[in-house]
Amino acid sequence: MTSAASRARPGLGLLKPAVFSASLLPLAWLFWRIAANDLGPDPAQELAIATGEWTLRLLLITLSLTPLRQLSGRPEFVRVRRMAGLFTLFYAAIHFFVWMSLLLAFRWSAIGEELVERPFISMGFASLLILIALGITSTRAMVRRMGKNWKRLHRLIYPAAILGVIHLSWILRTDLGEAVLYGSILTLLLGYRLWRWLTRSA
């Protein structure tokens, strides 16, 4: 489908602004909770948890767009994929910043130690590094310049998501319910791809 034809579809001009605004809602909600003093006695920890959860949710949403497009036949899903990926990076960056500033108070030696000595932090950091690499190479020019390698590089989104779920499961202490939930969704999304790949090459 040409882009001229897609522009002609009613409502499509609103798609991106709508998704853009929706992606900012969790952040707006956090600002509201800050303003309303609703984060409880340990707001730094609360913000770390909330931004971490939204990073993982957006990552899973991003991963669901290609299957949704394939199952529904609607191209709109893929049109917002890059934006969803960049918002994932955006929330991951806030999550990281909250940790550096509010939890570790910019004590650089402590930050360095934590990144290598706490396994759950290392997992999150590895995931963040992947997201940054994907973000930097997400421009149209990069897609063109990198050709086949672009696709290869961007498959790193799968390990990024897996690392995110491992990061989460190592944080949980007595009940793995949350990790099971996110892990199942991720398994479904990756399983779908595996199934398509197997049935296609067969």
Next chain:
Amino acid sequence: MLIKKPSDIQPSEITPESVYRRRREFLRDSAALLAGGAMLPPLAFGQQGDALKAAAPPGLTRTPPATWWEDKFETIAPAPSEEPFYTAESLTPYQDVTRYNNFYEFGMDKSDPSNRSSAFQTDPWSIEISGEVAKPGTYHLEDILKPHDLEERVYRLRCVEAWSMVIPWIGFPLADMIRRFEPTSRAQYVEFETIIQPDTMPGIRSPFAIVDWPYREGLRMDEAMNELTFMAVGLYGSFLPAQNGAPIRLVVPWKYGFKSIKSIVRMHFRETRPNTTWNDLQANEYGFYANVNPAVHHPRWRQDTERRLPQTLFSRQIIPTRLFNGYEEQVAHMYQDMDLARHY
């Protein structure tokens, strides 16, 4: 109902509230009162010379688990004004002490224990005393408390998750209680168990829980007999809320909070070291001793500093953590020959 409306408060419950308070707390409570629209007459602040250091805000007093509790709380010896049974550091407000809790039987979020514990039953309550003691048996809580005069202690509480609070507890020394059951010479350790109440504890019912309930903790006998070790039945001059471990819990201020087991139903005296819940779950993360130590990091949390609660984003108190949570003088002798990095 957990929290009483001011109109429900019995005079006997108000007694511990007519006490000395610092101005800051008075202002905060006044604000809470105004917010609630309550029209209680101003209480006689600073009237009694021998009053408690802190009291629950009017209107937030707990319902006693049974009527005999009210008599028990009539007379409470206030905390002295010096360390170690008292600290002049700012108290963590009642609302935060009772709404920010780890009590995984009720759920994993800090707000779960206060939000999901309203059905928790604390009466009747008994504790089974067993093992290496001359007087084993299952004792009703009223009988356990009877000979003990309640006293107030203001202790720091340091969680392994690197946050901390300052809490005015009401209770009595564990050593006094243990002596009554006459431990034999073979009693080297005491093991504690939390109640299991599946009907009222949603965390226990979760299919994804990885804990083998009941929650278990333990102390070496000399730790249990230390003057700091405390059995708490109240806080802020009032009865313990469910989320803080009602009706009776341990407080071991020089150890990470998870050692201070809540809602105790069993104490077993034994010769060998007991298994403890966190140690069973992750032995490389949670040791048996769990002494607060800024130099020994936990695999998940560094321990050199702590977030003193409450915080706001604009006034964050991140303070250095002290060896044995600042109680070194009272407890260090018990660990003299031990490598604290190995026996964490």
